[in-house]
Amino acid sequence: MTGGQIIFLLVTLFTLGSGFMVVTTRNLVHAALWLVSTLFGVAVTYALLNATFLAVVQVVVYIGAIAILFIFAVMLTRKDMRDQGPQMNPNWWLGALLSVMVFVGLFLLLQGWSGLSTTAADLPVGFDSISELGNALVSPDAYVLPFEVASVLLVAALVGAVYVAFNRK
C-alpha cells in the first residue's frame, strides 16, 4: 500500500465517521458541526485529487456559507436543541435495503469498469487547471450554457428571497 492510499483511507474513514455522527447525534448543533467536519473531509479528498480549486471552493461555499447558515438557523429555532423522540421511523428497513442495494450495484458496476484500475496520467508541467476551467465555463463549445442557466437560477432565487422578505408599506 502506498502512502497516498493510506492517506486516502484515513480521510475517507474520517469523512464517513463524521457523516455517521451527523445522523446519529441527538444534539442539533453537534450534528451541524459534524457536518462541517464531513464537508472538510470531502475538501481534503478534492485536494488529494489535485483539484485545489474545488477543495477551496468546497470550504468557502459549504463550510463558510451553508454550514454557518445551518448553525444560525438551528440556534434561532428552539431553546432546547436536544431531540427526544425516536431516531428511526418504521421505514428504516426499507432505507437500509435501498442503500445496501445501491452500494452493491455501484460496486458491481465499477468492478467491470476498466478506468478503476488504471492510474490517471500525471498533469503536464505548468498545466494551469484553473485557467482551463475558467475558459471552459465561458467558451461556447464547452459549458457556457449550463453556467449561464445556473446563474439565472441563482438570480431567480435572489429575486424570490427579496420578494418574500420585502415589507410592503
Place this chain on the structure above:
Amino acid sequence: MSFWNDPLKVAADWLMGIFTGWGMPEIAAQILIGFLGVLILISLLMLLDIFLVWVERKVVSRFQDRIGPNRVGPFGLIQPFADIIKLIIKEDITPGGADKVVYNIAPMLSMMSVLILWAVVPLAPRIIGVDLNIGALYIIAAGAIGTLSIIMAGWSSNNKFALIGAFRQVAVMVSFEIPMLTMLLIPTIFAGSMGLNAITEKQDIWFVFLAPLGALIFLIAAIAELGRAPFDMAEGESELVAGYNTEYSGMKFGMFYAGELLHAFTFGGFWSILFFGGYRFLGLEQVNAFLAIAVIIFKAFIGYWIIMWIKYTLMRIRIDHMLGFNWKFLTPLSFTLLMVVALMNALLQGTPTWLYASSMFLSNLVLGWIALELARSYSRKEREKVEGPKPVAEAAHH
C-alpha cells in the same frame, strides 16, 4: 543557486543530505523536512505574536496620550512575557452548562485559522509555503474557519452575551466577505493569476496606483473581517461584556487575543502583497532573500499600524448602520468597480503602460467620487425627512 538567494532550498538540501546519510528513506526525509519547515515558520510567527502584544499596547498608549508598559525590561519589552506567565497560571474556568468539547476546540480553531493563512504568504521570491494558483481564494477559505470558531465559542459558552456577540460577529463576517472577495479579484485581473507570488511579481507598478479605490475597500472589509473598531460591536464592552470570548479565561482567552493580533498583522501583510508590491522594493528582493523578508515584514507592520490607527481613532458603529453600509454602499460599489476595472483592462490591453496606469487610476477616482456624491445626496434626503428642511438663515450662513 547561492544561500542568499534561495536559503530554503539550500537548507532543505543540506538537511536531506544529513537525513539520508542516517539511512532514512528519501520520502520520509522529505516529509520530516516539510514538518520542520512548518514548525519553524509557526514558531517564528508565535514569537512575533508575543512581540505584537507589546507593539499594540505601546501604540495604543501613544494614541491615547499615555506611556504604556514601561516597567518590565527596557521600554517594557518583557511585559508580554509577564502577561503570558499570568495567563498560564490563571485558573482555567469552564462555565457550568458549557459544551466542553466545542468550548475547548474553539480557541484552537481561532488560532489555526490565522496560522494557516501563512501557508500562502510569499515572504521572498522563493520563500513561500505553497504557491497555490488560487491563493486569493484560500484567504477567504481560511476566514470561513475563523467564522466557525467564533460561532462555536459563542454557542458553547452557555452565555447570552457570548451568543449575541457571536451572532453579530458572524453577521458582519459573512456580509463583509463579499466586498473583500470582490476586491481580491482586482489584483487577480491585473496579474492574470490568483497566486500571491504571481500577483507580487506582476507589480512593476504597485496595484494601489492602478486601483486606489480597490485598496481602500479591501482595507475596510479586512478591518470588518478582523472585528476591530470601528466594526467591533461583536465585543461591544459597554453592552456585551466582551462578546463571544466572555467566558474564556487564562490561556484560552490568550489564544483568542493573540489570534486577533496576528490576524491584524497578517491582513496588513495581505494588503501589502495585493496592493503594495509585497516583498518588492527598488529591486532589493533580487539582492538577498532576507532583505525581501525584511521588506515584506516592514510593509506588513505599516499596514498593521494603519489598522491600529483606525481602531484607536474611530468610535464603534451601530450594527444596523454597519450592515447597511456594507449591503447598500460597499457591495454595489465593489461590484461596479470590479466591472469597470475588468472592462478597462480588456479595452486597454496592449496600450503603453503610462496610458493604462493613468486611465485605471482616473477611473477609480471618478468612480469613488460618484459613489460619495450619491451617498451624500441620499443622506441629505434622509436627513431632511427626519429633521425637515434646514433653516434658510443657517444655510445662507454657510
